[in-house]
Amino acid sequence: MVKKQKQRRVELSVTPRLDVIGLSGQEVVEFRKKEVEMNDRDMLITKTRDSKNELESYILDNRPRIADGGILTEYMTKEQQAKFIQLANEYENWLYEDGADAELSVYQEKVKTLRAIGDAATDRRRNFEDVEFELPVFKQEVTKAKDTALGAIGKAEHITEEELREVAAKCDGALSWAEQEISRYREQPKSEAPLLTCATLREKQKEAVEAVRVVVQRPAPPKPKEAAAESKNEKSADEQAPAEVPPEENEEVPPVKDELD
Template identity: 25%
Template structure:
């Protein structure tokens, strides 16, 4: 039997070879990635632009009493410069550049934003600690006299600490960093709760033996 090799070119998808198809798919993927990158860059630019407008408004209203005059002036100047840059040299920049610009602005605004946010958080934390003190004073019925006194003493210490710190905080203007942060009050509550839980658990353990 006579065998003869016949050369065959495999054509698929309307006459495209596998190599051509692979190239076309790579090109399509590349274009899709470019589209995604462009969209991400556009989003970052819009985020920066929105931040500029939002902070300018908040600085005049919501955050006004929480920023010093030099802080307001400095931030306002940076916001104005950023806005002008966005419509001039920064009209067609990379995602990284927009991200960096936003980070730089946040570094200026964050301290003021933190003061504003912590005022409400501090009030909530204060109420929570006072409730914790009341509840722990009421939860000592099963304890011995010395254990009760120990709990009462810790509650009193927490109460006095809060009163003293609150007085000091209230004497400060809003446009300075708090002397008393809400996180400190929360920590004090956690410590008090842990102390009372330790004593009550010891009592339960002793009573069970």
């Protein structure tokens, strides 16, 4: 029998050696800290330069669009327009004077202030153009769904004419809704928050098309004869299956004779 050896756990302390040729461990640590500081400083310089360039570019790109006759003029109020032009001129002068060597946070704050006005106008313009583009698609898809519903009348016994005309009427309602909403949207000042969006149009279109799809694609129930035949086949299979005969309670099972006897 092998004698089990006793084992004892001992806590060990490890001191890493950072010494390299010609440098002590402390010097290596100090150089590492300086390297991290240099990388952080370079990153800050890059971010600051990029933010400064962003501010300058935003002013030069958007001031003509927002000035009188620009593509964004009608998508903001006179007060918003005047405010943006004032800030753009003020920030541009500042950039070439006291702001030439400003901190990152200062550039970021000025960009944020201008974007709050300029980006909102850009979004309103984009939405107006997108809605005008989306409207014909909406009408085409909803009208197609309506025609599908009406064209299915009399084609399937399990789908009633009433059901099909009901979903076709939903399509008519969606088309009427779109006409009313686009009329209101075109009449509202373009400088206000839009009353209609592409997302709203698509959701309404989805509701109408889905209502038609659910009715038109509903599967037919099984015919009575087929159902009866299936039931009869199942019953016949049950009758043909051998029945299990349970052993009688007092029946003795003869012992199995051992071949060695």
